[in-house]
Amino acid sequence: MTSFDVDLFVIGGGSGGVRAARIAGGYGARVMLAEEFRLGGTCVIRGCVPKKLLVYASRFADEFADAKGFGWTVPAPIFDWPTLIANKDKEIDRLERAYGTTLANANVEVIRQRAVVDGPHTVRLADGRRVTAAHILVATGGWPQLPADISGIEHAITSNEAFYLDALPKRVVINGGGYIAVEFAGIFHGLGSEVTIVYRGDGILRGFDDDLRAGLVEAYSRRGIRILTRTRITGIVRGASGLEVALSDGSILPCDKAMFATGRIPHTGNLGLETAGVELDGRGAVKVDAFSRSSIPSIYAVGDVTDRVNLTPVAIREGHAFADTVFGKHPVAMDHRLIPSAVFSTPELGTVGLTETQAAAAYPVIDVYKTSFRTMKATLSGSAERMMMKLLVDGVSDRVVGAHILGPDAGEMAQLLGVLLKAGATKRDFDQTCALHPSAAEELVTMRKPTARLMRS
Numbered sequence: 001m002t003s004f005d006v007d008l009f010v011i012g013g014g015s016g017g018v019r020a021a022r023i024a025g026g027y028g029a030r031v032m033l034a035e036e037f038r039l040g041g042t043c044v045i046r047g048c049v050p051k052k053l054l055v056y057a058s059r060f061a062d063e064f065a066d067a068k069g070f071g072w073t074v075p076a077p078i079f080d081w082p083t084l085i086a087n088k089d090k091e092i093d094r095l096e097r098a099y100g101t102t103l104a105n106a107n108v109e110v111i112r113q114r115a116v117v118d119g120p121h122t123v124r125l126a127d128g129r130r131v132t133a134a135h136i137l138v139a140t141g142g143w144p145q146l147p148a149d150i151s152g153i154e155h156a157i158t159s160n161e162a163f164y165l166d167a168l169p170k171r172v173v174i175n176g177g178g179y180i181a182v183e184f185a186g187i188f189h190g191l192g193s194e195v196t197i198v199y200r201g202d203g204i205l206r207g208f209d210d211d212l213r214a215g216l217v218e219a220y221s222r223r224g225i226r227i228l229t230r231t232r233i234t235g236i237v238r239g240a241s242g243l244e245v246a247l248s249d250g251s252i253l254p255c256d257k258a259m260f261a262t263g264r265i266p267h268t269g270n271l272g273l274e275t276a277g278v279e280l281d282g283r284g285a286v287k288v289d290a291f292s293r294s295s296i297p298s299i300y301a302v303g304d305v306t307d308r309v310n311l312t313p314v315a316i317r318e319g320h321a322f323a324d325t326v327f328g329k330h331p332v333a334m335d336h337r338l339i340p341s342a343v344f345s346t347p348e349l350g351t352v353g354l355t356e357t358q359a360a361a362a363y364p365v366i367d368v369y370k371t372s373f374r375t376m377k378a379t380l381s382g383s384a385e386r387m388m389m390k391l392l393v394d395g396v397s398d399r400v401v402g403a404h405i406l407g408p409d410a411g412e413m414a415q416l417l418g419v420l421l422k423a424g425a426t427k428r429d430f431d432q433t434c435a436l437h438p439s440a441a442e443e444l445v446t447m448r449k450p451t452a453r454l455m456r457s
């Protein structure tokens with residue numbers, strides 16, 4: 001027993017905070033967790049989960065179109081946005097309750113109000129109470145970042161609001177070229193909106209493998225999603241019939257909603273961290289070591305607030321590792337290498353490991369195996385969509401160092417490819433694995449000849 005009120009005070013009830021609290025509680029720690037909004041955090045309330053539900057909804061458009069070639073006559077489908085949003089909200093409510101039950105079962109006391117750091121071992125609650133803790137865990141996540149220099153930016157929405165719109169906008173302009181912009185473009189387009197992406201750079205999804213990026217641009221363009229590159233939004237005004245978005249090329253884009261998906265920043269504002277002596281980086285992220293410990297030894301941080309790899313499963317692992325380390329007496333450092341990820345665009349991207357550019361810079365010889373094909377389903381549906389798969393192999397050790405897929409179920413495949421890459425699988429291991437026929441994934445084990453060999457000069 002310590003002289004503190006609790007052994008652990010967690011600020012933030014999202015994926016990382018809840019996992020840490022639950023595991024610490026399981027080790028017998030006395031845990032309190034404060035959440036000012038809703039349990040579940042970005043992922044459950046206004047991120048991964050509702051997003052994926054909307055993605056599913058948007059993909060029915062393809063299913064209806066594809067059905068004809070398989071003999072189905074489908075009457076003109078009618079989509080109802082309020083029904084989708086109401087059903088999505090019901091599911092989010094259910095998940096939030098499940099999070100509450102999980103915490104109660106782990107004997108975690110949940111405080112439904114804002115908490116801020118008031119010293120290395122003290123937290124101050126919104127009602128003025130102070131709680132002392134042997135350890136404090138900051139797990140407050142991130143928050144959408146809007147450019148400050150755009151007139152009329154108050155007319156814009158972010159993904160936070162996109163999940164709660166009253167009606168499906170007829171015309172949507174989306175600013176940004178990252179995960180959220182690309183995913184919401186697919187969602188809105190699939191549901192029937194006219195979508196324009198405005199991106200400041202040369203090509204969307206910077207940081208992903210170039211072939212996949214190009215493949216997605218082609219697919220989106222074919223579907224009718226307009227992508228304006230090297231273009232910025234300079235202003236937004238409310239006109240007689242919706243919004244008017246001014247672009248850097250001087251043109252005006254009329255629309256009903258202007259959504260900004262221009263990145264997220266760590267949620268550390270007014271959290272008392274600097275006054276407690278916790279070091280933050282230039283973006284406001286809590287600086288931590290491999291064990292998620294901040295510059296103040298009793299204060300830790302996990303998840304997006306640390307701006308390492310901003311993905312839910314990473315926050316969960318960091319939270320778990322923190323609890324094992326501090327309360328399980330079993331130090332665990334989160335391994336941030338080879339984390340698979342997906343962009344739930346339609347078509348979808350799944351990826352793990354190095355891109356071709358990264359691999360070519362990191363290894364003296366890289367063999368590129370690439371294939372692009374029409375899926376079997378497309379033969380009868382008549383869809384022009386192509387699937388792309390790519391493996392990058394270290395020409396010296398034969399290890400597969402990158403795997404990239406564009407097409408249906410790419411995310412599901414990337415998860416399993418993650419196991420292989422993590423286990424150090426070689427191209428020979430892939431070759432020795434029997435194909436599963438007929439599947440798209442069998443292409444991954446049947447690519448025999450490299451399409452290119454890259455030599456580092």
Ligand code: NDP
Binds near residue numbers: 178180206263
């Ligand atoms: P990203 O960092 O992925 O993308 C931000 C985009 O906005 C980039 O294209 C960037 O351009 C552009 N941008 C940034 N600032 C400006 C500006 N001032 N003016 C114009 N454009 C700007 O952020 P997201 O918001 O899309 O997503 C945040 C994070 O959430 C992701 O990084 C990811 O970690 C996570 N996420 C993961 C998902 C998944 O796993 N499927 C889904 C959704 C989110 P540039 O390329 O030039 O920098």
